[in-house]
Amino acid sequence: MGGVAFTGGRETIYRANLHLRTASRIIARVAEFGARGFPELVRQAKRQPWERYLVAERPVQLRVTCRKSRLYHSGAVAERVLESIEKRLGVEGIVAVQRVQDDDATGQLVIVRMAHDRCLLSVDTSGELLHRRGYREATAKAPIRETLAAALLLAADWRTDAPLLDPFCGSGTIAIEGALLARRIAPGLHRRFAFMEWPDFDAGLWRRVHADAAQAALPHVPSPILASDRDAGAIAAATANAARAGVAGDITFEQRALSAIEPPAEPGWVCTNPPYGVRVSERAALRNLYAQFGKVMRAKCAGWTVAMYSADARLEKATRLSFRPLLNTTNGGIPVRAVACGPIEMRKKD
Numbered sequence: 001m002g003g004v005a006f007t008g009g010r011e012t013i014y015r016a017n018l019h020l021r022t023a024s025r026i027i028a029r030v031a032e033f034g035a036r037g038f039p040e041l042v043r044q045a046k047r048q049p050w051e052r053y054l055v056a057e058r059p060v061q062l063r064v065t066c067r068k069s070r071l072y073h074s075g076a077v078a079e080r081v082l083e084s085i086e087k088r089l090g091v092e093g094i095v096a097v098q099r100v101q102d103d104d105a106t107g108q109l110v111i112v113r114m115a116h117d118r119c120l121l122s123v124d125t126s127g128e129l130l131h132r133r134g135y136r137e138a139t140a141k142a143p144i145r146e147t148l149a150a151a152l153l154l155a156a157d158w159r160t161d162a163p164l165l166d167p168f169c170g171s172g173t174i175a176i177e178g179a180l181l182a183r184r185i186a187p188g189l190h191r192r193f194a195f196m197e198w199p200d201f202d203a204g205l206w207r208r209v210h211a212d213a214a215q216a217a218l219p220h221v222p223s224p225i226l227a228s229d230r231d232a233g234a235i236a237a238a239t240a241n242a243a244r245a246g247v248a249g250d251i252t253f254e255q256r257a258l259s260a261i262e263p264p265a266e267p268g269w270v271c272t273n274p275p276y277g278v279r280v281s282e283r284a285a286l287r288n289l290y291a292q293f294g295k296v297m298r299a300k301c302a303g304w305t306v307a308m309y310s311a312d313a314r315l316e317k318a319t320r321l322s323f324r325p326l327l328n329t330t331n332g333g334i335p336v337r338a339v340a341c342g343p344i345e346m347r348k349k350d
């Protein structure tokens with residue numbers, strides 16, 4: 001997974017967590033220095049203002065990676081950094097949990113990267129990963145991460161004053177992210193972040209940043225958002241999720257098969273995440289479904305732009321739509337790419 005670096009102070013950290021729709025987490029760089037041996041590592045790590053970010057009474061989670069460095073043993077590096085933090089905070093026996101995976105850290109996470117004998121020390125500012133907006137409790141089969149749903153809408157250049165349709169909506173993530181985007185509702189408005197637990201948390205500044213975001217929200221979406229799925233349970237889950245996200249009134253959810261969709265006359269964007277299917281036995285049925293998808297798009301969505309996540313080039317081809325790649329990523333561990341085509345031309349014969 002890639003990263004993007006930018007500079008700023010506290011307010012930037014608060015705003016980034018609150019507003020970024022596609023980031024997984026925001027980590028703040030504490031220090032960068034050369035360290036060829038443990039004495040240098042400890043001397044530098046001890047000098048950092050850990051008291052701003054860490055509460056001594058709570059466990060610290062450490063995620064350490066070492067690449068092409070003399071200090072190559074991540075366990076030993078973690079131990080020294082923890083010792084340095086304890087010295088700086090003037091406490092002993094901080095409970096440490098070593099972390100390797102970037103799954104959901106909810107505690108205080110310190111990230112240590114050794115590369116080419118340089119050490120990068122960072123603290124996590126987000127806590128739970130940012131795709132957890134707080135609205136999705138009910139999920140249907142194979143839900144897509146909220147951040148990926150937002151990424152599809154942004155990469156496809158959906159104009160928020162044009163209609164949006166997801167005919168395989170599942171638990172409604174793409175439609176809900178669309179409504180949040182169109183109403184300029186900050187994705188993090190209803191959740192907490194790790195920086196709120198920091199000793200240097202500025203509650204007044206946060207209240208101002210939060211209030212600015214709340215005021216910027218529009219009362220309604222400017223154009224229809226339609227979401228359908230053939231599965232009744234999916235529609236029930238999607239409706240409940242949209243209500244929790246505060247956008248129930250902005251989306252029309254309907255239980256409908258793909259073949260029965262009724263797009264608005266004004267062209268817009270179809271943004272969707274069709275079933276992938278991993279088992280071989282599902283492939284033939286999926287090929288038919290993708291072929292049908294292409295057919296329905298040509299028959300009912302002339303003038304529309306179509307964007308989707310795809311895990312299989314053969315299935316993409318089965319649609320007979322001329323897709324261009326938008327971005328590559330993974331969804332639930334499966335490599336997927338977002339593709340788009342359009343505006344769609346109507347074919348007389350299919």
Ligand SMILES: C[S@@+](CC[C@H](N)C(=O)[O-])C[C@H]1O[C@@H](n2cnc3c(N)ncnc32)[C@H](O)[C@@H]1O
Binds near residue numbers: 143170230274276
């Ligand atoms: C990968 S899931 C979509 C997940 C969704 N993006 C979410 O975040 O929950 C694909 C959905 O397509 C639906 N589906 C499969 N075949 C369909 C068809 N012919 N017509 C309508 N929906 C269909 C399934 O019920 C399933 O909910």
